[in-house]
Amino acid sequence: GDSVTQMEGPVTLSEEAFLTINCTYTATGYPSLFWYVQYPGEGLQLLLKATKADDKGSNKGFEATYRKETTSFHLEKGSVQVSDSAVYFCALSVSFNKFYFGSGTKLNVKP
Amino acid sequence: KAGVTQTPRYLIKTRGQQVTLSCSPISGHRSVSWYQQTPGQGLQFLFEYFSETQRNKGNFPGRFSGRQFSNSRSEMNVSTLELGDSALYLCASSLSSPGGGYTFGSGTRLTVV
Numbered sequence: 001g002d003s004v005t006q007m008e009g010p011v012t013l014s015e016e017a018f019l020t021i022n023c024t025y026t027a028t029g030y031p032s033l034f035w036y037v038q039y040p041g042e043g044l045q046l047l048l049k050a051t052k053a054d055d056k057g058s059n060k061g062f063e064a065t066y067r068k069e070t071t072s073f074h075l076e077k078g079s080v081q082v083s084d085s086a087v088y089f090c091a092l093s094v095s096f097n098k099f100y101f102g103s104g105t106k107l108n109v110k111p
Numbered sequence: 112k113a114g115v116t117q118t119p120r121y122l123i124k125t126r127g128q129q130v131t132l133s134c135s136p137i138s139g140h141r142s143v144s145w146y147q148q149t150p151g152q153g154l155q156f157l158f159e160y161f162s163e164t165q166r167n168k169g170n171f172p173g174r175f176s177g178r179q180f181s182n183s184r185s186e187m188n189v190s191t192l193e194l195g196d197s198a199l200y201l202c203a204s205s206l207s208s209p210g211g212g213y214t215f216g217s218g219t220r221l222t223v224v
Contacts, residue, residue: 034212043115043201043215044154089154098167099144099213101154 002027006090006102013109019077021105023064023090026071031092033066033073038087038104047088085109113137115216117202123222129190132219136183136204143185144213145177148199160185192223
């Protein structure tokens with residue numbers, strides 16, 4: 001069945017460090033891929049998306065490339081800030097707004 | 112424009128009771144989905160409604176039900192509450208297709224005692 005696997009956290013980085021959060025997926029058909037971010041006490045916010053192979057989604061300095069050959073959609077940021085501390089979810093959708101979410105990766109950024 | 116509004120934000124109920132949660136989607140969004148979020152199970156899909164019809168359903172028991180009204184507002188109901196139903200319930204709305212992604216509400220935190 002369809003599923004998403006992402007690296008377990010927490011990930012702890014110093015400010016201005018490089019971030020990578022790994023995400024791989026299994027899907028029938030051609031999924032759309034997403035990264036969502038959840039700040040404490042809030043719902044999830046769409047961070048970026050990619051709808052077909054080789055697409056690169058980007059937003060607020062974050063990037064992820066849809067790699068069909070490796071079934072991956074890794075999230076990267078060149079220089080993290082304390083304000084990026086949150087939980088990040090990788091997700092896929094293949095039909096009718098039914099999404100599959102990864103388990104979430106908590107990111108802690110220290111000043 | 113206003114975001115997805117969920118009410119109430121917090122709720123405490125006793126085992127065996129029932130509860131109704133409400134979600135008002137972004138204006139113009141016709142699809143509303145519900146998720147349960149727990150530390151152990153993560154985000155689990157409950158169901159999705161589009162134009163008052165349930166279009167998709169997750170693997171939850173029949174105690175969990177929902178509906179959507181003609182103005183796209185949605186409610187979910189949980190009957191005969193169990194301790195394990197304690198969770199953050201998230202509502203998300205979107206246009207008709209999945210390509211655009213969801214807009215989530217802030218959730219309703221349900222505690223069953």
